[in-house]
Amino acid sequence: MFFEQLLFFVAGFGAIGGAVGVVVLRNPFYSVLALVGHLISLAILFLLLTAAFLAAAQVVVYAGAVMVLYVFVVAYVGGSEEELRPEAKGLLGAFGPLFAAVLLVELAIAVIGSSLSTLDSRGADVGAGFGSPGAIGELLLTKFLLPFEAASFLLLIAAVGAVVLARKRRGLEEPADAISVADLVRSDVGTQKEAAG
Amino acid sequence: MSVTDWGWAVLLLPLAGTLIITFGWRVLPGRLPGFIGSAAIGLSFASAVAMLLALLDRPEESRSLVDSAYTYASTAGFEADMAILVDPLSVLMCLVVSGVSFLIHVYSVAYMESDRGYTRFFAYLNFFVFSMLLLVLAANFVLLIVGWAFVGAASYLLISYWYRRESATAAGIKAFVINVVGDVGLVIGAFLLFDATAALDFATVFERTPEVFATNDGQLVAACLLLLVGAFAKSAQIPLHTWLPDAMEAPTPVSALIHAATMVTAGVYLIARMHPLFEQAPAAADVSAIIGATTLFVAATIALVVTDLKRVIAYSTMSQIGYMVLGVSVFAYGAGMFHLMTHAFFKALLFMGAGSVIAAMGNEQSLDRMGGFRKAMPFTYATFTIGALALAGFPLMSGFFSKDEILAYTFNRGGLYVILGVVGYAAAAMTAFYAFRMVFRVFHGEPVPEARELEGGHLVHADPVNPATGEPEDTDVGFPGSEHHIAEREAGMKAAMGPLALLAIVAGFVQIPGVTDVLEHFLEPTFADSHYVHEHPSDSAEWLGLAVGALISIAGIAGAWFVYIRQPGTTGRLAERFAGVHDFLASKWYFDELYDRTVVQPFAATGRFGRTVIESAFVQGVIVGGTVGIVRAGSSFARSIQTGELRAYAALLLIGVSGLVLYFLIVAS
Amino acid sequence: MDVAWFVVLSAFIFCIGAAGVMTRRSPLVVLLCLELMLNAGNLALIAFSRMVGNHEGQVFALIVMVVAACEVVIGLGIIVAMYRRRLPIDVDRMSELRG
Numbered sequence: 001m002f003f004e005q006l007l008f009f010v011a012g013f014g015a016i017g018g019a020v021g022v023v024v025l026r027n028p029f030y031s032v033l034a035l036v037g038h039l040i041s042l043a044i045l046f047l048l049l050t051a052a053f054l055a056a057a058q059v060v061v062y063a064g065a066v067m068v069l070y071v072f073v074v075a076y077v078g079g080s081e082e083e084l085r086p087e088a089k090g091l092l093g094a095f096g097p098l099f100a101a102v103l104l105v106e107l108a109i110a111v112i113g114s115s116l117s118t119l120d121s122r123g124a125d126v127g128a129g130f131g132s133p134g135a136i137g138e139l140l141l142t143k144f145l146l147p148f149e150a151a152s153f154l155l156l157i158a159a160v161g162a163v164v165l166a167r168k169r170r171g172l173e174e175p176a177d178a179i180s181v182a183d184l185v186r187s188d189v190g191t192q193k194e195a196a197g
Numbered sequence: 198m199s200v201t202d203w204g205w206a207v208l209l210l211p212l213a214g215t216l217i218i219t220f221g222w223r224v225l226p227g228r229l230p231g232f233i234g235s236a237a238i239g240l241s242f243a244s245a246v247a248m249l250l251a252l253l254d255r256p257e258e259s260r261s262l263v264d265s266a267y268t269y270a271s272t273a274g275f276e277a278d279m280a281i282l283v284d285p286l287s288v289l290m291c292l293v294v295s296g297v298s299f300l301i302h303v304y305s306v307a308y309m310e311s312d313r314g315y316t317r318f319f320a321y322l323n324f325f326v327f328s329m330l331l332l333v334l335a336a337n338f339v340l341l342i343v344g345w346a347f348v349g350a351a352s353y354l355l356i357s358y359w360y361r362r363e364s365a366t367a368a369g370i371k372a373f374v375i376n377v378v379g380d381v382g383l384v385i386g387a388f389l390l391f392d393a394t395a396a397l398d399f400a401t402v403f404e405r406t407p408e409v410f411a412t413n414d415g416q417l418v419a420a421c422l423l424l425l426v427g428a429f430a431k432s433a434q435i436p437l438h439t440w441l442p443d444a445m446e447a448p449t450p451v452s453a454l455i456h457a458a459t460m461v462t463a464g465v466y467l468i469a470r471m472h473p474l475f476e477q478a479p480a481a482a483d484v485s486a487i488i489g490a491t492t493l494f495v496a497a498t499i500a501l502v503v504t505d506l507k508r509v510i511a512y513s514t515m516s517q518i519g520y521m522v523l524g525v526s527v528f529a530y531g532a533g534m535f536h537l538m539t540h541a542f543f544k545a546l547l548f549m550g551a552g553s554v555i556a557a558m559g560n561e562q563s564l565d566r567m568g569g570f571r572k573a574m575p576f577t578y579a580t581f582t583i584g585a586l587a588l589a590g591f592p593l594m595s596g597f598f599s600k601d602e603i604l605a606y607t608f609n610r611g612g613l614y615v616i617l618g619v620v621g622y623a624a625a626a627m628t629a630f631y632a633f634r635m636v637f638r639v640f641h642g643e644p645v646p647e648a649r650e651l652e653g654g655h656l657v658h659a660d661p662v663n664p665a666t667g668e669p670e671d672t673d674v675g676f677p678g679s680e681h682h683i684a685e686r687e688a689g690m691k692a693a694m695g696p697l698a699l700l701a702i703v704a705g706f707v708q709i710p711g712v713t714d715v716l717e718h719f720l721e722p723t724f725a726d727s728h729y730v731h732e733h734p735s736d737s738a739e740w741l742g743l744a745v746g747a748l749i750s751i752a753g754i755a756g757a758w759f760v761y762i763r764q765p766g767t768t769g770r771l772a773e774r775f776a777g778v779h780d781f782l783a784s785k786w787y788f789d790e791l792y793d794r795t796v797v798q799p800f801a802a803t804g805r806f807g808r809t810v811i812e813s814a815f816v817q818g819v820i821v822g823g824t825v826g827i828v829r830a831g832s833s834f835a836r837s838i839q840t841g842e843l844r845a846y847a848a849l850l851l852i853g854v855s856g857l858v859l860y861f862l863i864v865a866s
Numbered sequence: 867m868d869v870a871w872f873v874v875l876s877a878f879i880f881c882i883g884a885a886g887v888m889t890r891r892s893p894l895v896v897l898l899c900l901e902l903m904l905n906a907g908n909l910a911l912i913a914f915s916r917m918v919g920n921h922e923g924q925v926f927a928l929i930v931m932v933v934a935a936c937e938v939v940i941g942l943g944i945i946v947a948m949y950r951r952r953l954p955i956d957v958d959r960m961s962e963l964r965g
Contacts, residue, residue, distance in 0.1 A: 023886035028895055050916060
């Protein structure tokens with residue numbers, strides 16, 4: 001019990017520290033590393049919640065694959081040091097964090113407030129195999145078969161999209177020929193600004 | 198065929214003529230539309246004669262027949278059908294209208310020949326005759342108003358027939374606007390009657406009038422005065438008379454038809470038809486009589502000085518209609534309708550003669566430039582003089598008997614009507630004078646160059662110009678044709694003018710006081726319900742009146758002879774000496790200027806005010822501009838949110854989420 | 867071991883991620899903060915799954931992970947394409963939705 005609580009606080013601090021690091025650190029590379037730390041802390045928290053399979057998936061997929069992808073991109077793009085000053089213009093710079101704080105307060109009230117009575121402190125009694133791959137797998141193939149298949153479809157689309165986005169013509173690198181972000185985001189009828197005149 | 202079947206034939210044959218000409222105008226060659234139109238009216242006249250004979254076959258009590266073709270609307274309290282009323286009054290009007298129209302059609306076949314719009318002319322003319330017959334044969338207010346409006350429209354079409362002349366279109370508009378004023382009066386008057394008697398057909402309204410209205414009841418007087426507004430607009434009585442002289446912009450056959458024989462008599466017909474109403478509201482009848490007398494006097498004075506030949510005849514029409522209005526307003530219905538009939542004959546004849554003269558002058562209409570056509574145009578001279586004699590009321594001509602009968606009845610009413618009678622005789626003197634003013638100035642005296650050429654056998658052919666302004670024109674569609682047709686050379690014109698001249702002479706004999714009583718006897722069934730039907734002046738009084746009238750007429754003619762033949766130049770000296778009076782009369786008693794000042798300018802000013810203040814400043818500026826401004830401001834505010842910046846959108850998202858969470862918090866607690 | 871603590875922690879992380887999205891200028895870091903928010907959601911889901919006692923929350927969290935992975939792929943692909951086009955990698959300069 002004590003060990004669990006200790007572990008909770010350690011992992012909690014790790015998660016929060018990682019999160020703060022992501023937001024605060026100027027160099028994007030460092031932000032990526034902070035996020036990796038955050039993810040691993042989260043994995044520990046998952047374990048504390050007897051979600052073993054998910055903890056493993058978190059480490060393998062998220063921290064392992066997704067973050068590695070991030071690292072590659074940061075290396076390629078070469079994230080430079082950003083300016084120290086708050087970059088947002090005017091209102092946003094001042095109130096950005098404030099809005100987040102407001103949201104936090106609300107959520108805290110929501111959780112800790114009167115609705116807390118619905119939260120069972122200990123949680124339901126669960127059997128030994130709770131959170132095991134077998135249990136999750138069984139659900140994935142019976143009750144949640146459709147979301148499972150849809151998720152795989154989504155992955156396919158994402159892969160195709162990535163290929164389309166990143167391809168370049170063999171030998172030709174003229175801006176006019178290749179697809180650009182501007183082309184991607186521009187709609188057929190022009191921006192609202194153009195339409196409004 | 199029953200009487201009413203003939204009635205429908207009379208009504209529908211001109212309509213058939215119009216439709217055939219209108220829809221077949223591309224395929225009908227040359228003069229054929231003219232023949233079709235004339236044939237339609239000729240058949241209509243024949244049907245009218247048949248209708249007359251069939252009616253006479255019936256006993257006198259049952260000579261008022263209504264036939265309904267189709268019930269237009271039948272609801273609680275409102276019944277209107279397409280029904281015609283055949284009784285002696287409408288039969289008389291049908292005969293006059295269709296007969297004179299037929300002769301005018303025959304005249305026009307020759308007269309309008311070189312006009313590029315020949316077919317259009319006959320389509321319009323037939324349509325006009327149809328409308329007039331509809332008006333006359335209507336058995337209820339609905340059809341009466343329909344016919345009334347159609348006649349106004351047809352008159353507009355015909356007055357602005359030469360539509361490329363601005364003066365003609367302006368005159369057409371003027372006539373139409375004044376007619377519409379009359380239409381409004383007629384409709385409101387009809388409505389007031391419907392409101393009280395809950396019926397629209399004449400028989401029922403007349404039956405219920407004595408029950409519903411007391412004598413001189415306010416609503417009835419108002420209704421009658423409104424009907425009079427309609428009548429006076431159509432018949433060109435003061436104050437709604439200003440359109441008639443301008444309407445002389447129309448081709449001469451149109452003037453003959455519309456402004457002599459048919460349309461202007463619609464008002465007289467209306468008053469005669471509505472006689473039970475007017476007898477129940479004598480105040481309105483008095484108003485009508487006074488206006489009739491005033492008009493006949495004023496118009497006669499103006500006719501003494503105007504120089505355009507057709508306008509002299511137009512004012513003479515106005516004056517003679519004044520006599521008719523006076524006649525039916527003193528409840529002398531037979532006399533009024535008699536004068537209507539004889540006037541149709543001699544006035545149409547005068548216009549036809551004038552058309553011939555104007556053609557000889559190469560479309561010049563001013564009396565100042567005419568003279569000495571006696572030798573060059575003998576037929577025209579003869580018929581025109583016959584018409585002038587009838588107009589002047591020369592003894593034994595038709596006008597003599599009819600006009601003096603009206604005045605005899607007027608004196609018979611006594612009281613203040615004697616004044617009206619005296620005015621009538623004064624105007625009769627002036628009538629005789631100006632009738633022969635025309636004759637002497639046009640046909641006597643030194644022949645003008647056009648007349649000399651015509652004596653030599655050569656019809657003058659000048660470049661086409663607008664007779665009033667002198668602007669050059671061409672002879673294409675919308676302007677008069679290139680050829681001029683005079684009676685001496687056209688058999689058609691002679692065929693029309695001859696019978697009219699004959700009728701102008703003999704038509705008076707149907708109603709010689711004490712001897713023959715054909716017309717009044719014929720009309721008796723219609724006017725049997727009148728209180729005044731037996732109030733005749735005595736025979737001796739009538740003979741006295743005839744004698745006085747004869748003397749006055751001869752005096753007038755003699756005066757004209759003296760002024761124009763014996764001592765030419767007298768009028769010039771008189772005009773100089775009494776310049777003020779002359780200007781006053783020549784400006785038509787300044788009615789046009791008065792209307793311009795009191796009606797036209799205020800309306801124009803209101804329009805300008807409406808355009809600049811209400812429309813531009815208020816509606817465009819405040820309402821439209823304001824709405825647009827508000828929408829623009831609102832949408833530009835909304836647009837300012839669309840900055841395109843990702844982070845701003847994210848912030849908005851989060852604000853929204855916070856809001857939602859807050860809401861759920863509040864709801865849950 | 868209050869499940870509630872996990873939920874509070876999740877809220878905390880979520881708000882940190884939200885602040886990061888609103889404040890940072892590099893799209894790379896914005897995407898990272900997006901990941902933070904997603905993970906916070908996952909944490910909450912798993913906590914509730916533990917509380918209720920069935921696996922549905924965990925399956926949900928798994929699918930969320932899949933979605934996050936796809937989104938990262940596409941997002942990074944866009945950034946790479948932008949870099950290739952020599953466009954500035956700056957969220958404030960990408961304002962073509964302006965209207």
